[in-house]
Amino acid sequence: MEVNALRIYKQISLLLFTFSLAISPDIAFGSAYVGSKACAQCHESEYAAYSQHSKKAYSWKAVTKMASDLKPKELQECYACHTTGYGQGGFVSIEQTPHLADVGCETCHGPGKEHSETGDPTHISRQITIKACEACHNSERVGSFNFKPLVHSGAH
Template sequence: MRVVRFPALLAGLAFLVSFVWVSAGRTQPPEKAAPPEASYVGSEACASCHDTQFHTYSKYSKKAHSSKSIQIMASDLTEEELRGCYGCHTTGYGKPGGFVSFTATPGLANAGCEVCHGPGSAHAESGGDASLIKGKLTMADCETCHSAERVAAFNFKPMLYAGAH
């Protein structure tokens, strides 16, 4: 009986795959399938692993209550104006798994963790793979909502930590 060591087996398989590819007239190996697009899961999904940040965000960040200003102003706004508000005051509006309405997606009604860090489904499902979420933020990330036009119109300034970290 012949014993094949695991690395040797892998090398043999790699050679075989390369041989089959070249024999089929291909010059490049197949591209890796793109990971499925992450969707929004809501800040509550972040809490189990990021308890301190979630608690601080919930208690001190204005973003944690951002939908209240929309609800207060809604009767004075057009549908188009409301959609503009949803883009910054809710999580993932207009994106896969994002905010749809206060009744359909109440867990995404405020500007949560994923507004800054990106959709969290892949990160959460992986058990916290840091490469599947934006960890280090820059001012450019803030400027998605805190643009010069909005800062002037609403007199608010971007806060890199926004009470969450």
């Protein structure tokens, strides 16, 4: 009897796990990321400047250009620097979380769900430091890279 109960428990657990993979991560895990278009609802001018002048706003294009030459594992290595929130409850795949493709507002300012729901500025990072940029803009990731940021250059 105990063996049957254990077997049934394992089968149910496997089914639930499989089902959870099929659900959008935003729903299944309550993603704290909302995407840049959600930010644009209140921060129109910042979003417009970002969209018009920042390469970050279109960083996913580089991934799509390289995709056919890369193996899936190699392609995933691009996600950390070319999407928003990858590996942190944000971007999962272009099919499941297309609103988080590209380097969006939340890459620098942090997950925006609470801020977008309440408007409370304490729920978002407002003082951005160079440390946030160095996660991707460093010589280990990009050979011969000499990153010299200008204050708000190409951002907003």
